[in-house]
Amino acid sequence: MLKYQTLEHLRSADLNVKKVVCDRFLSELEIYRVVNASQNSVNTPAKNKAIILLLLFFGCRESELRLAKKSDFDFDEGIWTIPADNHKTGKKKNKAIVRPIILEIIPYLKSVFALTPEECEFAFATSYGQRYDVVNKGFQISIPQYINRNIKKAYGHEIEHWTIHDLRRTMRTHISGIAPPHICEIMLGHALPQIWGTYDLHEYLEPQAQAYSKWFYKLCAIIENRELVGSKGSMERASNIPLFSSQVATALTP
Secondary structure, three states, X not given: OOOOOOOOOOOHHHXXXXXXXXXXXXXXXXXXXXXXXXXXXXXXXXXXXXXXXXXXXXXXXXXXXXXXXXXXXXXXXXXXXXOHHHOOOHHHHOOOEEEEOOHHHHHHHHHHHOOOOOOOOEOOOOOOOOOOOOOOOHHHHHHHHHHHHHHHHHHOOOOOOOOOHHHHHHHHHHOOOOOOHHHHHHHOOOOOOHHHHHHOOOOOHHHHHHHHHHHHHHHHHHHHOHHHOOOOOOOOOOOOOOOOOHHHHOOOOO
């Protein structure tokens, strides 16, 4: 075993590695097709279907769901705590991410937890009841490809290449008109910039909850609004106004 990591100090800039900024996010029509194609698939495991929906809803990183324990979700207090070890910047800042759990999403979360034995501590365990290995990127690669094939079969159209991480960018883009920018960034688990982040340590749970509630109904409206897809698979009418009916409010519940 090496005692010293001689290359540990190197940064990407030292090797002239330039990061490519991605700008891919799903439109409302694409959200409709991705969600419906995945949820209607008979070959996609229920937990994978749930991950697609919850990534779109929470805007979290996939690893934050994969590593989550059922005990991280406090339904009484309405809080999901992501320990510092379970998120990207946690080890550097030694700080957990705290997200609100709105009442509307609780029935769906409970139904997802019921997919694993009660004695299993992990919310999204493997079929053997163990924690997923976050190094395994199979889900990130195979699921979008599989969903895209189902979309082509169902709607006769292909959609532009997308990745699992693009679901996070999709959520962030679509909530821009729902909440102030700093609330949107906190919902994603991003730190507030520079001096602001140094002195403002408030968790903004109530504003986050209000934004999540609005996003829940908007997402339900997009998923349920079949008028998005015309007879030839084209968008006939955009779903700009959420449909606040009881049917839509329970659209995410299996």
